[in-house]
Amino acid sequence: MNSAERYFAAAAERGELGHAFLLEGEDAQLLESTARHAAQRILCEKGTACGVCESCRAALSGNHPDIITVTHEKPDTLSVGEIRAQLVEDIEIRPYRTERKIYIVPDAGKMNPQAQNAILKTLEEPPVYGLIFLLADNRNRFLPTVLSRLVTLRCEEDDPAEEETGAGAERLLMLLRHLRAADAAELAHAAADLKADGMAAEEVLEMMTYLLRDLLVIKAEANAALHVPAAEDLLAGWAKTLSWPETNESWSALQEAGAKLKANGNADVTIELFLLRLRELLRKGTNSD
Ligand SMILES: [Zn+2]
Numbered sequence: 001m002n003s004a005e006r007y008f009a010a011a012a013e014r015g016e017l018g019h020a021f022l023l024e025g026e027d028a029q030l031l032e033s034t035a036r037h038a039a040q041r042i043l044c045e046k047g048t049a050c051g052v053c054e055s056c057r058a059a060l061s062g063n064h065p066d067i068i069t070v071t072h073e074k075p076d077t078l079s080v081g082e083i084r085a086q087l088v089e090d091i092e093i094r095p096y097r098t099e100r101k102i103y104i105v106p107d108a109g110k111m112n113p114q115a116q117n118a119i120l121k122t123l124e125e126p127p128v129y130g131l132i133f134l135l136a137d138n139r140n141r142f143l144p145t146v147l148s149r150l151v152t153l154r155c156e157e158d159d160p161a162e163e164e165t166g167a168g169a170e171r172l173l174m175l176l177r178h179l180r181a182a183d184a185a186e187l188a189h190a191a192a193d194l195k196a197d198g199m200a201a202e203e204v205l206e207m208m209t210y211l212l213r214d215l216l217v218i219k220a221e222a223n224a225a226l227h228v229p230a231a232e233d234l235l236a237g238w239a240k241t242l243s244w245p246e247t248n249e250s251w252s253a254l255q256e257a258g259a260k261l262k263a264n265g266n267a268d269v270t271i272e273l274f275l276l277r278l279r280e281l282l283r284k285g286t287n288s289d
Contacts, residue, residue, distance in 0.1 A: 001210075001227060002030070004153040008038040010206075012047055018151050019126040022108070022134045022142070025155035031135040032106055034155050039067045039102040042131065048213065051224030055098060065096040070105040078107060080114040088122050091130050100129045108134035109141030116143050123149035168199025169207060176211075177234055179275065180282045187279070191271035201267035205258050208274075212251055215239060219247055241285030253277040 001009070004023055011017045023031045040059035041049035043066060050056055058064040070086045072078040087103050095101040105111075111119070123146065126132065136142070139152055171194055175182065194204055210227035217224050218232070219239040226232055242250065257274040261267060 004034050004155045012041055020123045020132045020150050022150040022152040023155045024139050026137055031155055035104045035133040043098045052222050066098045066101045068103050078110040078115055080118045083115040083118050095129050100131055102131045105134045109136035116146050168194050168197040171197045179279050187272050187275045191268035201271050204271055208254050243287040246281050250281055
């Protein structure tokens with residue numbers, strides 16, 4: 001996940017998502033795959049880009065009626081006619097299958113000033129179901145009036161802020177790998193150790209959310225991409241150990257920890273208690289499939 005994808009995952013979870021985004025970056029393919037994945041997640045029946053539901057399958061096949069990719073004929077220009085026909089007018093028609101209608105505009109920096117002016121009103125007053133992703137290598141290609149209506153997200157591979165590959169994430173994975181054998185003193189220090197490696201309690205719980213989601217994917221043998229592929233073997237082990245009720249209990253533990261943190265509970269203690277609960281679940285794991 002890059003930072004833009006994390007943004008959409010968090011926004012979708014909170015149910016707070018804007019109407020118009022600029023995904024900015026040099027890698028056009030990465031921009032497009034990020035927008036497509038975000039669109040899939042937003043329209044997913046489970047809200048997770050599960051890869052299994054009808055909406056996800058349509059999105060993955062490129063045939064989702066509510067995900068529209070705007071194209072242009074001339075390689076260097078996205079004309080006002082193209083923007084009008086494919087976006088400005090089309091967006092007035094309600095979604096076909098889902099609650100939203102999502103437009104992806106690759107090469108949006110090639111919109112000439114007329115095209116940008118044509119899209120302006122839609123950006124100012126989009127229909128409630130409308131969602132627009134403009135993809136471009138550089139935000140400076142847009143008129144200030146257009147830019148001011150967009151939430152700009154930088155989109156890069158190997159995002160340095162990437163938690164999954166940061167020192168804190170490495171430490172957390174290491175801890176989880178021997179969690180069953182970890183002693184209470186180690187778990188009491190865990191939050192402080194993770195913080196020293198740049199991972200605050202909120203980020204620990206965020207990464208745990210990705211991991212437990214991956215655990216569900218593995219346990220359900222669903223055909224979906226993992227958020228943290230580096231932890232696949234670890235989670236496959238957990239999936240063997242934990243029964244379904246125990247797997248669900250690990251989720252409850254995570255949600256309770258999140259609620260405590262939001263209520264300003266002691267962050268270190270919250271992480272410690274969560275890890276203790278997870279350890280107990282793994283120690284007593286009763287799965288027998
Ligand atoms: Zn889905």
